[in-house]
């Protein structure tokens with residue numbers, strides 16, 4: 001079976017790495033303490049002799065020479081004798097007793113110039129304590145260190161794993177709950193900056209998801225409500241026609257037709273926004289007479305709502321041509337106009353204004369209706385957003401109208417907006433480049 005480090009739990013992985021690191025450390029320690037110890041020791045002693053030679057050279061004529069020689073003998077174990085008096089040093093008896101290994105000596109000779117132009121030759125003897133006994137000690141020490149290191153590695157691996165893996169596990173559990181639709185879950189990873197950032201990001205994602213989810217639920221509730229009402233009306237009138245075919249009145253068929261229109265516009269809205277949001281819709285750009293198109297649409301709607309007391313007027317100075325997707329621009333305008341009618345309350349006067357400013361054209365739809373609260377203004381362009389959830393409208397609204405306007409304007413690179421005062425009315429506008 002192939003051993004895969006990749007799939008190990010974090011704590012075992014940390015442990016494996018720590019063990020590897022300890023192994024390397026111990027190996028280096030072993031190399032230096034046993035294999036190279038003798039050579040290194042000799043190297044260091046030779047270096048010490050060299051330093052001693054330099055020190056003696058500097059002070060050869062100094063009155064301190066005696067002190068220096070004493071110092072080198074006491075502290076550095078370097079014995080300095082005139083070469084002619086030099087006898088190969090006898091291994092120290094006491095030391096030899098302690099240590100059954102033979103003692104080694106490094107000997108180097110150098111000539112020094114005296115003040116009176118004479119020269120003196122001095123021999124430097126550095127004792128080398130045998131290291132084989134030390135190596136045995138060090139080996140035992142290495143065993144103990146290895147044991148301590150492995151124990152420490154296990155301990156540290158668990159500690160690190162606990163500090164690192166635990167918050168990740170907690171986040172993972174929360175994420176699993178989130179994926180099952182528990183949107184109110186809170187990510188509480190802490191201990192590391194990265195973990196805290198991840199938690200914060202996931203919390204934002206969860207909040208966004210829950211917003212989308214509640215909007216989706218709201219939309220489903222709205223749509224099913226808006227679908228059920230016309231459908232039940234259509235059904236009951238169709239039932240009457242079925243049971244009493246001779247008593248069909250034009251009003252009854254009109255209701256069926258109107259309700260069918262409502263249903264169609266609702267379904268179209270939902271389809272439109274999903275197409276626009278998918279990015280699957282492309283613009284069919286043509287140069288067209290915007291002023292004429294607005295007149296036509298206004299007239300069409302005006303004739304529909306005139307009987308309910310609405311008065312629509314269009315103010316313009318000139319005919320303006322734009323290059324845009326005519327169907328979509330008119331749809332955006334239509335949505336604004338329908339909203340103006342829907343939210344106009346008792347004052348049923350609606351004004352449409354076309355203004356040319358430089359090389360752009362501004363279309364405003366002005367109503368004197370209920371207006372919008374300042375705090376709601378930033379949200380009305382969001383999908384499914386409705387200020388008053390139970391608003392009874394003349395024409396079915398899905399909370400999608402303005403988000404369709406927004407999408408269309410964004411696709412055209414146009415700007416859009418609203419100025420509104422609660423109780424006084426609203427002015428919705430959009431601006432396009434004119435030809």
Ligand code: ADP
Nearest residue numbers: 339340343371380386387397398399400401402
């Ligand atoms: P809806 O189908 O609810 O009208 P819209 O996206 O068209 O959806 O509008 C979003 C919300 O903005 C509406 O629910 C309404 O509260 C508010 N709104 C839009 N137009 C007007 C207006 N002319 N006057 C007052 N409020 C408006």
